[in-house]
Structures are given as C-alpha cells and as structure tokens.
Amino acid sequence: MTLLDVTPTTLQALWLILVAVLWIGYxxxxxxxxxxxxxxxxxxxxxxxxxxxxNTIGPVWDGNEVWLxxxxxxxxxxxxxxxxxxxxxxxxxxxxxxxxxxxRGVAFEYRGKRADWAWRNRWDWAAAIGSLLPPLVFxxxxxxxxxxxxxxxxxILAGATTVPVFDGDxxxxxxxxxxxxxxxxxxxxxxxxxxxxxGAIYASLKTKGEISGRLKKLAVKLGxxxxxxxxxxxxxxxxxxxxxxxxxxxxxxxxxxxxLGLVLFVGAxxxxxxxREGIAFILTGTTIAMVAVMIFAQLFPGLGFNxxxxxxxxxxxxxxxxxxxxxxxxxxxxxxxxIVLLYQxxxxxxxxxxxxxxxxxxxxxxxxxxxx
Amino acid sequence: xxxxxxARWQFGITTVYHYFFVPVTIALSLLVAVLQTQWYxxxxxxxxxxxxxxxxxxxxxxxxxxxxxxxxxxxxxxxWSEYSRFVGDIFGAPLALEALVAFFLESTFLGLWxxxxxxxxxxxxxxxxxxxxxxxxxxxxxxxxANSWMQNPVGAIYNNGRAELVDFGAVLTNPIFLTQWPHAxxxxxxxxxxxxxxxxxxxxxxxxxxxxxxAEDVSAFRTATKFGAIVMLVAxxxxxxxxxxxGKQMTRVQPMKMAAAEALYSxxxxxSFSIFTIGSLxxxxxxxxxxxxxxxSILAGESTVKGINEIKAxxxxxxxxxxxxxxxxxxxxxxxxxxxxxxxxxxNIPVSYWAxxxxxxxxxxxxxxxxxxxxxxxxxxxxxxxxxxTTMMWILPLAPLFANSFGWIFTEMGRQPWIVAxxxxxxxxxxxxxxVADVWITMILYTLLYGTLAVVELGLxxxxxxxxxxxxxxxxxxxxxxxxxxxxx
Numbered sequence: 001m002t003l004l005d006v007t008p009t010t011l012q013a014l015w016l017i018l019v020a021v022l023w024i025g026y027x028x029x030x031x032x033x034x035x036x037x038x039x040x041x042x043x044x045x046x047x048x049x050x051x052x053x054x055n056t057i058g059p060v061w062d063g064n065e066v067w068l069x070x071x072x073x074x075x076x077x078x079x080x081x082x083x084x085x086x087x088x089x090x091x092x093x094x095x096x097x098x099x100x101x102x103x104r105g106v107a108f109e110y111r112g113k114r115a116d117w118a119w120r121n122r123w124d125w126a127a128a129i130g131s132l133l134p135p136l137v138f139x140x141x142x143x144x145x146x147x148x149x150x151x152x153x154x155x156i157l158a159g160a161t162t163v164p165v166f167d168g169d170x171x172x173x174x175x176x177x178x179x180x181x182x183x184x185x186x187x188x189x190x191x192x193x194x195x196x197x198x199g200a201i202y203a204s205l206k207t208k209g210e211i212s213g214r215l216k217k218l219a220v221k222l223g224x225x226x227x228x229x230x231x232x233x234x235x236x237x238x239x240x241x242x243x244x245x246x247x248x249x250x251x252x253x254x255x256x257x258x259x260l261g262l263v264l265f266v267g268a269x270x271x272x273x274x275x276r277e278g279i280a281f282i283l284t285g286t287t288i289a290m291v292a293v294m295i296f297a298q299l300f301p302g303l304g305f306n307x308x309x310x311x312x313x314x315x316x317x318x319x320x321x322x323x324x325x326x327x328x329x330x331x332x333x334x335x336x337x338x339i340v341l342l343y344q345x346x347x348x349x350x351x352x353x354x355x356x357x358x359x360x361x362x363x364x365x366x367x368x369x370x371x372x
Numbered sequence: 373x374x375x376x377x378x379a380r381w382q383f384g385i386t387t388v389y390h391y392f393f394v395p396v397t398i399a400l401s402l403l404v405a406v407l408q409t410q411w412y413x414x415x416x417x418x419x420x421x422x423x424x425x426x427x428x429x430x431x432x433x434x435x436x437x438x439x440x441x442x443x444x445x446x447x448x449x450x451x452w453s454e455y456s457r458f459v460g461d462i463f464g465a466p467l468a469l470e471a472l473v474a475f476f477l478e479s480t481f482l483g484l485w486x487x488x489x490x491x492x493x494x495x496x497x498x499x500x501x502x503x504x505x506x507x508x509x510x511x512x513x514x515x516x517x518a519n520s521w522m523q524n525p526v527g528a529i530y531n532n533g534r535a536e537l538v539d540f541g542a543v544l545t546n547p548i549f550l551t552q553w554p555h556a557x558x559x560x561x562x563x564x565x566x567x568x569x570x571x572x573x574x575x576x577x578x579x580x581x582x583x584x585x586x587a588e589d590v591s592a593f594r595t596a597t598k599f600g601a602i603v604m605l606v607a608x609x610x611x612x613x614x615x616x617x618x619g620k621q622m623t624r625v626q627p628m629k630m631a632a633a634e635a636l637y638s639x640x641x642x643x644s645f646s647i648f649t650i651g652s653l654x655x656x657x658x659x660x661x662x663x664x665x666x667x668x669s670i671l672a673g674e675s676t677v678k679g680i681n682e683i684k685a686x687x688x689x690x691x692x693x694x695x696x697x698x699x700x701x702x703x704x705x706x707x708x709x710x711x712x713x714x715x716x717x718x719x720n721i722p723v724s725y726w727a728x729x730x731x732x733x734x735x736x737x738x739x740x741x742x743x744x745x746x747x748x749x750x751x752x753x754x755x756x757x758x759x760x761x762t763t764m765m766w767i768l769p770l771a772p773l774f775a776n777s778f779g780w781i782f783t784e785m786g787r788q789p790w791i792v793a794x795x796x797x798x799x800x801x802x803x804x805x806x807x808v809a810d811v812w813i814t815m816i817l818y819t820l821l822y823g824t825l826a827v828v829e830l831g832l833x834x835x836x837x838x839x840x841x842x843x844x845x846x847x848x849x850x851x852x853x854x855x856x857x858x859x860x861x
Contacts, residue, residue: 059487062479073468080460087449088803109435
C-alpha cells in the first residue's frame, strides 16, 4: 500500500480545512488571553492594575477556550484515526496542557473571591504558568508535526486489526532529543513569545491611561524579541525535508503563508510602536492565522506523521470518518459556526469599552446592581 | 496492574470527580434563571438577592465543572485510543456537537451574564442566564446520547475495521438515551433543589437563634427553602418514574446489568428484590437478606428475570444477545471477531449490587428529609437549631449528589466488561502506546491537583454560604466612561 491509496474526497479535504479553521480560531482568540495572563504578575504592579488586566479577558476567555474543545471534538468526529493516534502519542505533553488549562481557568474565577493579596498573587502565578504551558507545548508539538512524528503498526483485537500508532522508541532513539529537538524548542519559544506580544497588544487596546501606555512599550520590546525565533521557525519549517506524500503546491502555500505571517508581524511591531494598537492587534492576529496555515498546509496528507515503511498508513483518507458522519458534521458546522461567530462578536462589542484603574470597584465580592 | 486497569481507575476517578460539579451546573443554572425571572417579573429585592447569592455559589461550582470537563474530552484519545479509533465515527460527532452547539453557548452567555449586569438591559441580561442554562441542557443531551450508544450501539454497522454511523436519528432515538437522559437530568435537579434547600435551611436555623432576625432575610430564605425542597421532591417523584422506564429498557438491552444489580444468579419468575444481603455475592452463600417478593420482576418489567448463570451460558453458546435474544446490527456483524477474544461477560457483581442500592437508598433518604423539612417550616414556623437540623441540611445536597455518583458507577460498572455493550471489550480499547508508568504519573498528579482544588473550592463555597444574602442597591446602567463598573473580577 502507498500513501493516499485512494484520492481524498472533497469532504475529507474540506474537513482538514475546517479543523484548521477551528485551530486558527483557538490560536488567535485564546492566544491573546494566554498572553495577558502570562503578563499578569509582571505588568500589574498592584491589585487594581492586575484586576484591570484580568477584566480585559474575564468575560471572554472561556468562550475562546471552547474553540480548542471544538477543534479537538472535530478531529475526533472527522478524523478519529488522527485523534486516536495523536492524542495517545502526545500523552504526557497533553497532560501538561490540561494541567495548564485547569490552573488558569480556576485562577481567573477564584482570584477575586478573597480580598487577600497573598491569595490573589498565588492565583495570578497559577494563571501565568497555566497560560504558559499550553502555547509552549503546542509550539513544540506543531514543530514536531512539521518534522513528522514516527509511526509503527501494531495489531489489536487479538490480531483482528492493524493500526498505525506513534513510535516513541524511534523518536527518542533518533539523533534529536525526542520531542525536544532544537526545532521543537524554537517552536515552543516562538508560540509563547508571539502570544505574549499578541496579549500585550490586546491589553493595551483594552485599557486606558498609564497602564495602556506601558503595555504598548512592552509590546514593542516583546515584538522585537519575538521576531528572531519567529523568523527561524518559519524559514526552517519550510526548508525541512519533504514528508512522504506532501504536495509541492501545498509546500509553496506554506512558504507564502509563513513569509506573509512574518511581514504582517513586522507591520504589527511598527503600528504598536506608532501607538496604533487596533491595527497592530489585527496584524498579530493574522500573523498567527498565517503561521497556522503554513503548518496545516504541511499536514497534508500525513497529518504530521511520517508514514515511511508502514503497511497500514495514517493519512487524511485512512484517518477519516465515513462520508455519512462527515456530511452530518458539515451540515452542523455550516449552521452553527456562523451563529457562534455572530454571538461571540456581539459579546466583544458589549465589552468594547477600555478599562482603567478608575473603573475597578473597590469591593470585588458584591456587585451592586442593576441597570434598566 | 495492567494498563487497562489503571486507565479505568483514572477514568473513574476523574469522571466521578467531574460529575460532582455537573448536576449543580445543569440544574442550578436553570433554577437561578427562574429566580432571576421572578425578580424581573416582580421587581422584588428578595429574588434579586437570592439570584445573586445562589448565582455566586453556582459560579464557584461552574469553574470546577469547566476545567475538569476539558480532561474528559481529551482522555478518550489519550488513554483510550483504540476505543476512539473504533467508535470515533459515531462517538466523535456528539462530542464535537456538544462543544460547537452547547459549550460556546454556555461559556459566551455566562461571561455576558457575569459581567453584563451594568451593560445590558434587564430583559437582555435575563436572557443571558437562560441561554447559558439552555447550553448546559444541550450539553447533557449530546453527552448522554454518546454514553447511551455505549450501552446500546444502535444505528451503526461494522465496516473498515470499526463501527460506522449509518443512522444518526437512531442514535438520538436510542431507547436507552430516551430514558437515561431524563433520569440523569432529573437527578441533577434533585441535587440542585437539595442544595438550595439545604443552604437556605442552614441559614434559617442561624436566623432562628437570633433575637431579632432581619425579616427580609427570613422571608427570602423561607422562599428558597420551599423552592428548593419542592423542586427536589418533584424531581424525586419523577426520578422514580424515569428510573423505572430506564430499568425496563436496560433489562431488555443489557440483561446482565439487571442481573448484576440484584446479584441474581439463577433465573427467577416473580423475582424478589433484596434490600440488603449479608453473605457472599457470588451466589454461593447467603447468610441473611431482606427480600421483597416480586419487586425485581416489576423493576425489570418481565415476569421472568434471567440470572447471571443463564446469561453466561447464553453468551458461550450464541455470543452477546439482548434480553429478547436479538442483537443490534453492529453486535451481530462483530460477533465473529468477538468470539475470538474470549471475554467473560460478567461485570463486578458486588459493585453493581451495592451501587444500585446506595443510589436508590440515598434518593429516598433525600426525599424523606426534604418532606420533613417542609413540614417543620410550614406556616411560618422556624426550625429548631441543633445537631439534628444541621445534619439534615448536610444530607439534602450531599445524599442526592452521591446518589448521582453511584448511579453512574452502577451504569458504567454494570456495562463491563464492555466499553461498547456486546461489541468492544474494555481491555482492548486502551492506548497501546501509553505505558503503565505514564498513566501512574498522570494519576498521581491528577489526584494531587484535584485534591487541592477540592479544598479550595469547598473553602470558597463555605465562605460564600456563610456570608449569606448580599445587600443590593439598584443603580443605573453605567454611561460615564470613568465611573467604576458595578461588577468586576
């Protein structure tokens, strides 16, 4: 058998694109709330400043995180073979992400529940570390997908079925340090720094007064530091050897998207330096989207795995669900994704106002209410 | 311990823990929406204070439900990759739809509800909590449809070495789903009703001790006591009904589960139901038992209830069959593969037997306490503070909560050795590339993390329960850009 023994159907190609769209939604949206939370203990000099930062993301972070859950669910539904092999391959890394997501989610909701600086400071660090882990691990992970994770075949169900699973021995026996090769580390660092910059720009956009100015200056510095690993990540990522089955046309798309992402990022640094945080935010957002396009273009057809020497392969056709399921999911996505986008956009407009320390009430516990 | 055993323990622990927060999320969101609706309609401060008081407790609980829920979606792929590969074509869709249709709704509108008090009109703001509550209900629909499919794999065929979806309508009209969903959701209302009543009752006893309790506080907590207790009692009556319907469907599609629930080894006509047994549950010895004649047959909906031994013999001869001897298409098509796997079709009998009884016992206990509470506080009477009352107030939320846990433990343990009933054995579903050491590492860290968070969560719960009803002062929607927000984290 060879890779892509059968030609991918339109539905399968569509679902790889849809999974990419969901990941882009997650990375662009949750990216800035990761950034803001990582900056929390460093930028917020006192409790009120920290509360300003927390409140810029307070109403929206959970909705942003659902993009990740939907992306994961879509992989399960549309490419169950991919979901199964990938999630069991990255067992411990995914566990680190879960720990991060647990810590940060609880931190946002619980930090304000006691008027006690030690309590709040502890939760702020939990939020920062919890927001560092996912981009770090995802960055290392995506870099490894570009390298191509090794696979092996095992038989299950007492020999009834042969499936492609992750070959950890091969990965760790290689010349590189398993997942933590130099390129893997650059991926992790790039993701963290890009989200820090994205978050600093978002926070400056959502705040006013002295803290907003400080965030702008910080965003410029972070942007300049980020540029170095980002350039290496993009260029190296496009020069990596071709994985079995990869298409030249999509490699070209990856080049264009990657370079475009870098150009947009330079633009973002320029505009935040000029004090135009709105445009800068759109530019960091599109940078993230472009880098995701670069990565997903290279995931065709092997989904980030190296199928060399395999009898039963893992690719977009073998991992895919049946046409019945893909059709059902397509109908659901066509109806609900636009609806979700509409109400999430509305939520952002409800909370469009910039926040300053003067907007933060003294007492956090009890909302006095209510408008009319 | 084999990797499937430890992976099962992990799934059990993380899921039971997650489900401590789920019933309150599902039902309390809706009950808070009802309280806020009452405020919207009457303008009475009492309902606003109750909305805010229980709303805050709901949110403390909700945060834990959200973060422990993420683990659930990931661990199918992490620990149970061959299950995911085998069933993803069917099981993945409801999970994806749950995120797309329910989680977005829940999280976005709850954010708007929490932070939107001074940004939205009263009517719009009220709509936010209703949309979030509807989101939690939709979520329960999808996840229980997925679970019901594991109990009774309808609408699927065996193709390409896996289960494939042929009829999504059949998945949503699965008789197990149609009976299990109401049973689980009503169970959630017993917990939330018991929680509202228990917390309010505790405060009433506290107020009863004061010389001159604030009249508004007394009347607000009296309202909450009644509201919670009545919700719980109505749910209690409905849960008996839904449980009865579910039991009959279960007997039909998973006869072994009903036999395990009673530890019934030999087939019996007009089977009796044992409330309590001392002896060995392997059927070899019985020292003492309390039995009600005929009741098991009523629960099962069939005059003759098949025993474990007969079902086992059936399995050895014909493979997995439902009570009426039929098979779902998937079970039928997979039967030849299955016969090569050599599976003992018997679940853990003591766990099934006792979990079933503890579930029912705790449910009945809650209803008795709730009815007693209504009796004690009737016609404006105050409860007598003391150990008895306090104990009862603890029982009100905790007994139904643990009844929920034991119900699920029974459902899932009684399904064993199957991860998909009559098709895929659990031990063949585990991830082949994840080592026992890996699972131990995560197990220890989950335990530490979840343990710490439980302490924190309970600490906050008690803090805000003790704090009592908030004072409220109406203010206008804020237009001044520099004015403090009426609410911020």
